[in-house]
Amino acid sequence: MTEQSIIFFDIDGTLLTHDKELPNSTKEAIFKLKEIGHEVAIATGRAPFMFEDLRKELEINTFVSYNGQYVVLRGEVLHTNPLNINALEKLTEAALQNSHPVLFMDHEDMKANVPEHDYIKESISTLKIDRFPTHDPSYYKGRDLYQMLLFCPEGEEEQYEMGFQEYDFVRWHPVSVDVMPKGGSKAKGIQKVVDKLGFSPERQFAFGDGLNDIKMLSSVPNSVAMGNAEEEVKAVAKYVTKSVEENGIYHGLQMVGLL
Structure with missing residues (x-):
């Protein structure tokens, strides 16, 4: 019998x-x-609602979403790491002054402040998802948010990196940056899953291609970069x-x- 492994896939x-x-x-x-008999999971920067159809198609119910901030194990929430709300309000104000919109994101929806x-x-x-963010500048109030998107040209996020030490900023698009809790990563979310299931290091695998996969591929022992990944x-x-x-x-x- 093949020894069981767990394999995490970026999306x-x-x-x-x-396309x-x-x-x-695949x-x-x-x-x-x-x-x-292997355990198959997803590890992505996407929100849970952004890959629900993919999970259903592949029959996968364990996933690390929001780059590790919202983790589900076999259909049950295992770990959450929400954004600091005070820093969120201040960052939103600063972004407005710079004409940089932001997107508030929880596990169910996303709302823009403009x-x-x-x-x-x-x-x-x-x-290429089937929903688009609607407008609700107060969506962050009274709820846990796991990620923000900050929209600005490349290089302009540096002012926020210096001013908001509570967050990590990871660019995923020429005009958009993921804003997540400091130190949060797919790697930490994955660790929650493997600790719970008891997989030894040699039975852990991960596949990825993006900059937000670097920590994951650095920490999972059997890491595989896609041929289309950056150097x-x-x-x-x-x-x-x-x-x-x-x-x-x-x-x-x-x-x-x-x-």
Whole structure:
């Protein structure tokens, strides 16, 4: 009998292509892993509501979302790490003064603090999800938020990095930056899952391609960077597979001996 492993997959650029399509070979690989008896999970910067359809299609109910701030294990919430609300209010005020919109995000929805903005349309549209943020500048009040999106051109986030030590800022789009609790990461969310399930380090695997995957690929012992990943991401991974468009998931799983 094959010893059970747990495998975490990033979504954008890893499970999904640049056009947000799921390769047939990837879907086949995921179901083969589960048939063998392995645990399959998702680790993403996305909100839970942004990949609900994908979870249903792949029959995955364990996931690390919001870059580790909202973790679900087999359908039950395991860990949450909300944003500091006082710093959130101050950052929102500073962003307004700079004409930089923000997006408030909890586990169920996302609301913008401005009625509309080109940066929001430009970045959110690339995710190709079936909903678009609506306007509610007070959405942050009375609820836990796990991530904000700050919309500004590259380099302009530096002023916020210096002024708001409570947060980490990770760019995911030329005009948009993830704002998350300081020190929060996919790696920490993954650790919550593997601690709960008791997987030994040698039975832990992760696949990713983006800058927000660097901590994950640095900490998970059997890490695999996609062929389409940036060079600094490949540099921290134990293995490098083919690109997502070249059946990279299936190839990578064969490379590490899981298929």
